[in-house]
């Protein structure tokens with residue numbers, strides 16, 4: 001048998017092992033894994049490199065409506081270019097309806113935005129902000145059956161936050177269709193109380209975004225979200241967990257049998273609230289929710305990564321330009337943190353940060369890295385076994401890593417639409433030197449490769465909920 005491509009002699013990270021072997025690729029799929037597979041039209045020399053499953057970033061925001069006059073810094077073209085250069089082959093962004101738009105109309109318009117410009121494969125999560133009979137009785141069921149098998153509900157943000165009753169109603173639709181519910185767990189009433197107090201006392205700078213969203217705000221909401229999911233009898237993913245107390249709630253719930261999954265992000269492992277206290281409004285660059293916390297909470301989150309408490313490590317890429325009144329410098333943002341758009345860019349830097357801080361520093365194995373960055377995302381969001389692992393018959397989505405390459409993260413080298421990176425000057429060891437999407441090279445040495453965008457929409461199956 002001859003193959004279209006052989007990736008030769010790399011250290012391949014499968015879900016169970018690390019083996020030095022060849023990967024034979026035919027028709028965009030992995031046809032064989034073995035020693036000395038022979039010849040192919042194209043040979044990729046991977047000796048000295050680690051071959052990982054292409055990254056699956058299941059938490060990114062692209063071209064999402066962000067309020068009057070505010071614009072997200074990435075469309076599908078720029079976000080997916082950044083994703084590919086950062087070693088990813090699949091992203092799952094969120095579809096949020098515009099004011100007055102139905103969920104079905106929003107998904108059709110969102111898919112049109114991605115068509116023909118996306119450089120990596122993509123699924124779409126739904127955001128459920130309306131709970132009227134048409135949304136819950138018709139649109140949501142139809143969209144879930146059409147392969148958008150996960151959705152996010154919010155417990156915070158004016159205009160997005162749902163009441164407990166509304167969350168239960170939405171969860172019961174998830175139960176009927178075996179969909180995955182993702183929750184943004186922060187208590188909106190508590191935040192609003194703390195924010196009003198802070199403003200009254202003149203505490204209005206970016207740092208007070210963090211002081212008005214303290215750990216208990218998240219801990220309480222995590223507990224409540226899990227409780228609601230237990231009542232509705234659905235599995236639940238808690239996204240962007242930022243601290244040890246929230247994680248303790250998750251661990252406690254698992255001990256009593258709740259099916260709850262947990263995600264954390266690079267910002268909770270490497271940044272702190274002190275970053276929001278930078279002068280000259282620079283703190284706004286770090287405003288995201290939940291906020292980065294303390295070094296002690298970083299340590300708690302690293303403990304969760306090491307012990308396997310987190311299934312998912314995602315970027316929560318949510319880019320706004322800094323020097324832009326349609327971004328972080330929105331009208332009123334310098335008068336009060338409440339007007340600073342929430343979110344930070346990170347899709348291109350997610351993988352190098354975990355490789356360097358996790359694998360190279362000896363905190364996690366290569367297999368755990370693959371699980372946290374690709375395999376578990378594919379399993380929990382209905383893309384396995386096609387995506388997320390190096391196995392015969394899976395898509396040939398591969399990222400080749402040079403584990404010794406030392407790089408300093410710099411905005412000038414990145415491909416996202418934001419005008420800054422929160423990790424400017426951050427030094428990493430290990431870098432994704434080539435990314436293959438379904439057997440085709442899409443990025444090499446931090447730059448795009450291949451002419452036309454080839455990313456395709458992925459209709460997803462129901463989630464696996466036994467990990």
Ligand code: URP
Nearest residue numbers: 184288289316318342343
């Ligand atoms: O601040 C953040 N995380 N913005 C993105 C939206 C979200 O809540 O995930």
Ligand code: ZN
Nearest residue numbers: 184239240289
């Ligand atoms: Zn969120």
Ligand code: ZN
Nearest residue numbers: 059061316318
């Ligand atoms: Zn998010």
